[in-house]
Amino acid sequence: MTSQDDHLDGIGVGPWPGEWPTDARYDPELLELGDRRNVRDEYRYWTREAIVADLDTRRFPYEVAIENWQHDFNIGTVVRNANAFLARAVHIVGRRRWNRRGAMVTDRYQHVEHHATVGEFCEYAAGAGLAVVGIDNLPGAVALEETRLPERCVLVFGQEGPGLSDEVREAASMVCSIAQYGSTRSINAGVASGIAMHAWVRQHVWGA
Template identity: 70%
Template sequence: MTENEAGPTEWVAREEVGVGPWEGEWPADERYDPELLANGDRRNVVDPYRYWRREAIVSDVDGRRHPFHVAIENFQHDHNIGTVVRTANAFAAAAVHIVGRRRWNRRGAMVTDRYQHLLHHEDVNGLLTFAATEGLAVVAVDNTPGSQPVETAELPRECVLLFGQEGPGLSAEAQKTASLVVSIAQFGTTRSINAGVAAGIVMHAWVRQHADLAQAW
């Protein structure tokens, strides 16, 4: 079956992603990885980072990370954390904080956790201590009474965007101690939005308010 003959729900084999072995004389720049130059680079990275060592990529991103952090409560093994990490990586968040259980399903991160700073806190108090030490405002995201619509709220530039788990949402302690609580406007029948989707919406709201779009790829 050709690509044109494939039905709407059928997959067709695609060319392998990434690039093959480096052609021509190898670059002398130490940021390049000899193994990748020899064998090709099939990683999930943007083209400007092709063939670079992982450490070189992280160092380069560190020079232009945004001053917002992302935190998600993980008291019941939330499966959305991988998606949150992947999105935080796409928006160059300063770090992702896992609050509660240390272990989480990394499949949804699509290996982006290798390039994203990750921190763990046993409980909300640990996260709040970190935020206070770093001078970061805590912005809780939940559709609770009294929350401000994120579509019109002014998000602090240096902050921690704190998300709850799928289902129970943010813990009462997190809501009580946050300096700002925002919600996402909804117009349908569902009571809540998937935590991974919600994180992407709010991170993008921060980007629209504070990011220098000239630095985007």
């Protein structure tokens, strides 16, 4: 069933006009009251479970991770980007709790996993056959704009400020930097995640 937290003023559609569909994917509560969730039109009135099941048939074979040692507020944005760019899963490495507000409810449609340590996360990546790719502007990093990302990989983002931990840097098969042209030395993980995920999509979905 739906939750009042799903609803956003001014977005969506009202109650279903006419006879209700009998397809099990439709939520009777949404059909009756309207669907104000921030979802694509083809998912209007569907249950959350039906939406997740449909997304699962189309998710891309890359995943993303973000370290969470200091309650980073960028995590919600990373999750929202992962939903937009159809990553298979998001991994939170470190603290389990994170601020979900920035995710704009997209965490309900995204597989989010937790790993208490970098070692535990790396064990998962190795078992899943995923190359660990760090995203950070570090000495020796290769330019994302000039790099072919592995098709099966997990893109890892560090904390705002310190960036990737030493453990992740050592475990990564490569670290990619994002070209910047202004006065700041770094961009936050939320912005970096969107750029990196879009780069993967351009390379492996659009064939760029």
